[in-house]
Amino acid sequence: MEDSDQLDKVCRQLDQLVLDLFNTLDSLYSEQANLDLQMKDGYLQMSKARYTMGNKAVSSLQYDTRNMQAVVKVDAVAPSVDGGGNDYVFSLVKCGEKGEGIAPSGGEGDATSKGLRHRNVKSENVKDSGSSDQHDRSKKEEDETCELENKESTENEKCANDNKKKSEDKVSSKKENNSAVRCYDPLKWFGVLVPQSLRQSQTDFKKAIETACKIAELRTNLEKTRMKYGSLLQQKKELQAEQ
Amino acid sequence: MAHSSARGRLIAVIGDEDTCTGFLMGGIGEVNRHRQPNFLVVDKATSIAEIEDGFKALVTRDDIAIILINQHIAEMIRHIIDVYTQPIPAVLEIPSKEHPYDPAKDSILRRARGMFSAEDLR
Known part of the structure; x- marks a missing residue:
């Protein structure tokens, strides 16, 4: 009798996990579609900027690798260790936000x-x-x-x-x-007076970074759910074998 | 309630020139004290061994939280990405200018699909 109760409980948990999984998958697909759109717009605007500035004006040769510092970073926080250390929350940390609204021009x-x-x-x-x-x-x-x-x-x-x-x-x-914490604009690698299309491209890629952060969180959730599901399924099989 | 955090980790990118340029314009680029960049520009001349080495180097760094990789480049090193299961750094497959994103090729989504076998649903 106890075994059947426990089996019921495990089955209910499994059902709940499957529902959670499909919810996560649904939001993952929608965020992925958002990322696709944002990146597509970014590429298009970058091509427009290339058309205006010249083919070699927007390339990897313009990167300033001497003093390149990340303006956008990610906080990866694990609120609990229940999921075997797989439960992470990703949140973006922008340069200005870190120092209580520091202006990008520095002070x-x-x-x-x-x-x-x-x-x-x-x-x-x-x-x-x-x-x-x-x-x-x-x-x-x-x-x-x-x-x-x-x-x-x-x-x-x-x-x-x-x-x-x-x-x-x-x-x-x-x-x-x-x-x-000195913030700088990477757009200046390509000149001081860059076309509007390049600025738009930068905005699109900034949005893409935010979306990527959300997707990373959803993917870690998905992995966590998958692992939980696997262990519960194993438990269910053992209970069924006992009966 | 355990609480573990690492403040301000980086986002790395492995991709073609346009993808790297775009994301670096977004402000994720950093070259650290050891002159190691957090990006890898893959062009026609880049060999698969170089991509593998670049990926392994990024995965082992503890200051990186997310690795963005173009899906067509991920396809080249699929054997490494498929066995990678660590939550941090999280590996994200993204579309490129010429290759749209295909969920069927994504390693995590394939794993999720593999959860349901016919036997389990009986």
């Missing part, structure tokens, strides 16, 4: 943000001075507001100084990150 974003803070402080001063010169009729009101501001400013100065120190520390740490 421009931080410089501007720092500049903006200074500019705001200065602009407020400029506004204050400008308004006192230009608007004579509202002088009294402004004096009052200035007095209030002065009172507040003494309190705020301390906070501002602390904030400045903190922001400077943050900026320096971010700059270190920037120097560590």
